[in-house]
Amino acid sequence: MTLDIETDVLIVGGGIMGSAVAALLREADPDLDIVMVDAGEPIGDTVGRHLHESDDPEIWERYNHRVASGIQGLYAGDETFRPVARSRDELELGMHRLATLGEDAEEFSGAALAWNAGGMGVHWTAATPSPGAQERWGEEDRWARDLETAARLLRITEAPLGPTVAGEPIVTALRERFTDVPADRTPRAMPMAVTVDGDRRIRTGPATIFPPIAVGGDPAFRLFTGTIATAIDHDIDAVIGARAHRYADGASGSIRALITIVCADALRTPQLLFASGIRPAALGRYLNEHAFISNRVLLDLDRFGLTLADLPAIPEGETVSDSLWLPASAEQPLQAQIMARPYIDDEGSPLAFGVGVSIYVPLDSRPENRIEFGDESDLAGMPRMRMHFSYSDADRTAIAKATDVMAEIAADLGEWDRASDSVLLAPGSSLHMTGTVRSGNIDDGTSVCDPGGRVWGFRNLFVAGNGVIPTPMAGNVTLTGVVTAIRAAESVTSLLARRTEVSA
Numbered sequence: 001m002t003l004d005i006e007t008d009v010l011i012v013g014g015g016i017m018g019s020a021v022a023a024l025l026r027e028a029d030p031d032l033d034i035v036m037v038d039a040g041e042p043i044g045d046t047v048g049r050h051l052h053e054s055d056d057p058e059i060w061e062r063y064n065h066r067v068a069s070g071i072q073g074l075y076a077g078d079e080t081f082r083p084v085a086r087s088r089d090e091l092e093l094g095m096h097r098l099a100t101l102g103e104d105a106e107e108f109s110g111a112a113l114a115w116n117a118g119g120m121g122v123h124w125t126a127a128t129p130s131p132g133a134q135e136r137w138g139e140e141d142r143w144a145r146d147l148e149t150a151a152r153l154l155r156i157t158e159a160p161l162g163p164t165v166a167g168e169p170i171v172t173a174l175r176e177r178f179t180d181v182p183a184d185r186t187p188r189a190m191p192m193a194v195t196v197d198g199d200r201r202i203r204t205g206p207a208t209i210f211p212p213i214a215v216g217g218d219p220a221f222r223l224f225t226g227t228i229a230t231a232i233d234h235d236i237d238a239v240i241g242a243r244a245h246r247y248a249d250g251a252s253g254s255i256r257a258l259i260t261i262v263c264a265d266a267l268r269t270p271q272l273l274f275a276s277g278i279r280p281a282a283l284g285r286y287l288n289e290h291a292f293i294s295n296r297v298l299l300d301l302d303r304f305g306l307t308l309a310d311l312p313a314i315p316e317g318e319t320v321s322d323s324l325w326l327p328a329s330a331e332q333p334l335q336a337q338i339m340a341r342p343y344i345d346d347e348g349s350p351l352a353f354g355v356g357v358s359i360y361v362p363l364d365s366r367p368e369n370r371i372e373f374g375d376e377s378d379l380a381g382m383p384r385m386r387m388h389f390s391y392s393d394a395d396r397t398a399i400a401k402a403t404d405v406m407a408e409i410a411a412d413l414g415e416w417d418r419a420s421d422s423v424l425l426a427p428g429s430s431l432h433m434t435g436t437v438r439s440g441n442i443d444d445g446t447s448v449c450d451p452g453g454r455v456w457g458f459r460n461l462f463v464a465g466n467g468v469i470p471t472p473m474a475g476n477v478t479l480t481g482v483v484t485a486i487r488a489a490e491s492v493t494s495l496l497a498r499r500t501e502v503s504a
Contacts, residue, residue, distance in 0.1 A: 003227070003244050003253035007035040009492065010241055010257035012229045012272065014038030014048060015119030016478060017263035017465040017485045019206035019213060020153050022221070024489035026210070029496070034221045035255055036213075037244055039228035039380065040116040043093045046214050047225060048118040048207030050126075052317070064319055067125060088247070088379045091115050095123060098267075098387065098428070102378045108287075108387035111267075111428030117225040118213075119265060120431070121206045126193040127337065128156050128479040132185060132329045135362075135480065137439070137471050138451050143483075150482040155204045157196055159189035162322030164312035166353050167340055169304035173412040174326050174336070181329050190325040190337060193478070199316050228380060232260060232276035232461065239461040245381075258499065259460045259492050261453075263485065266433040266467035267371060270448075271382050273437070273455070273463075274373045280456055281445040284371035286435035287389060290335075290474055291361040291399050293406055295422035299340070299353040300414035311342040311350040328362070328474035334402045335360040335475040336409065355413055361402045362472035364392045365435055367446070389427050399424065432477045437463045438470035439484070453488030460495065464488035 009025060011018045014036050025032055044054050051063035091100075093116040098105035105111060114120045128151075136143050150156075163171050167189075174187035193204035207214035212221045226247045233240040233254060241256040262269050270284040301307060312321045319341065326336035339356045369390065373383040391399070403422065410416035440447025443456040447470065453462040466481040468488075473480065 003224075003246055003251040003255070005035055005222075005253070005255045007222070007255065007257050008033040008259070008496070009035070010255050010260045011036040011263060012242065012260070013119065013263035013265070013269075013465070014117055014213060014223065014225070015114075015121035015206055015263065015265070016124070016154075016209065017481055018261075019048065019121065019210040020150075020482050020485040021261055021263060021464055021489045021492075022213075023153060023210040024486060025492060026218070026221070028489075028493045031220055032496070035224070035257070036222070037224045037227045037229055037242075037255070038117045038119075039226070040114065040119070041093060041226045042117040043122060046207065047223065048205050048213040049122065050203035050205035050208070051122050052203040053205070063123070067319060091379070098385065103384060104386035105428070106387075108389040108428040110426035110430075111387070111433065112431060113265065113267060118206045124478060125476070126203045127323070127476045128154060128191045128193050129325055129327060129335065129337075129475040130191070131480045132327060132474065134330045134333065135328065135471050135473050138441075146483045146486050147479070149486050150479055153209050153482060154193035154479065155195050155208060156191050156479075157194050157201075158191050160192045160194050160196055160201050160323070161315070161318065161320060162189050162324060162340070164321050166299060166306060166311055166342070167322035167324055169306070170299070170322070170324055170338060170340065170355060170413060174409070177408065177412060178326060178332055181327070181331050185327040185329040185332075187324065187326045190323040192323065201315070201318065228382075229255075229272060230275065230381065232262075232272065232278060234276065234278065234458065234461070237458055239458055259462065259495060261462040261464060261488060261492060263464045265465060266436050267385065268382070269463055269465060269467050270371060270436045271373060271385065273448075275383050278455065278458075278461070280448045282367070282438060282448050284373065284436050285367040285369070286365045286438050286446075286470070287369045287371055287387070287433065288363055288365050288435040288472060289428065289430045289433050290472075291363055291391075291395065291402070291427075292425040292430045293359040293361065293399070293402055293422065294356070294425060295406055295410055295416070296354060296356050297410045297414045297416045297421065299355050301353065303414070306353075308350045311353055314341055328360070333362055333398075333474060334405065337475070357406065357409055359402050359406050360430065360475050361395075361398050362474040363395045363398070365438075365470065365472055366392060371436060387428075432466070432473065432475075434466050434469040434473055434477055437467040439468050440470060451487065452491030453484060454491055462488045462492060
């Protein structure tokens, strides 16, 4: 069977970034023909729906069980201890460690990828902290506009979970400790990509951002799930489209497009470019994340004038009562994310108030931290990855300082043992990977694309997503990743206005 298609725009990847690009392109042109391919199959009956909103009780329970710890890197479960899968048919839909997928990830062992339609966009925690000034790049006057657009696409609510009566003392303690920060970066509730509907908090997934992913109804949009883009076809400076393969029936062919936008993720986007012979010097380099330190402490109720009777209930469908945030800033570069909830006995009576504090530490962006692509193939038939990652001396100093800050925060809240109640998670555990197709102002070998996501040397090939972020990040990167999708969509819209140039 063949899979030969012609379209105006091809989007590779149906996650948050791909759906954001599709939504903005559709807003700009109701008749633009768009094809989207996603290598994964949907989890459940609805493509691109966040798993927290699943009608399937087994899927819902599995998702919420995994996120209950509040530790992002543990969401992939215990797969670090599983043998390498021998074929893609052995893998269940969901999150998998890189090692399970057959990649060489010893130096980045905490990392995982989504093996499903919608990518991480159906799994993510929906936390959307805004980037501090030190995390932004390019023209500052654009950021307010782009962040506003990103907030609209993601349906962000500023304070959907807390602070409750037990969360307020946590926020107060943080504000008393961190006084030398800008007024707009003081501790507060964590903004989240949720729609509040009565007592429910509905997570944003790709289908929320661009509903035709799930419900159709757009005659100029076609989605192919279970269909992997294996290579981008191109000549010297223009992309013709991409070769694609559908797993279910073995259909393959070429998707010809005026413009191609790759929104796979921070690892599979550079993998596809490499497989296509598109190999800028910075491709796969500057691999980065934030270090992730986690602890747990019981709130000292007496200290804050609280009793067990004061403790809040956990809202229906949630795993915590409070999701709180210490923003990063130039004055205080680390971020803290606080997930708190009451512990209850079998009868539902409160026993204590548990506070999980995760400290995120920005790390140096260095070219030696990179993905090396080999001649062997991974389970998807793409170039196998070997991860190279280590901490610089500056990174280790920052992590040590952040561990001290963690101890200070914990001591402000209650009894805490540094040896047993705190841990630095393995590299990759944040799942917030950046830098591998980073943007830059000039083509000087340190970037893969321009500020609008156009890949250097090509007039109609674009990338968007977390991998485009060039700066060290201190927190969850989805909101900032969507900014790169907004800028790529704007670049594409501008280029489409000059179609004769594209097709020349």
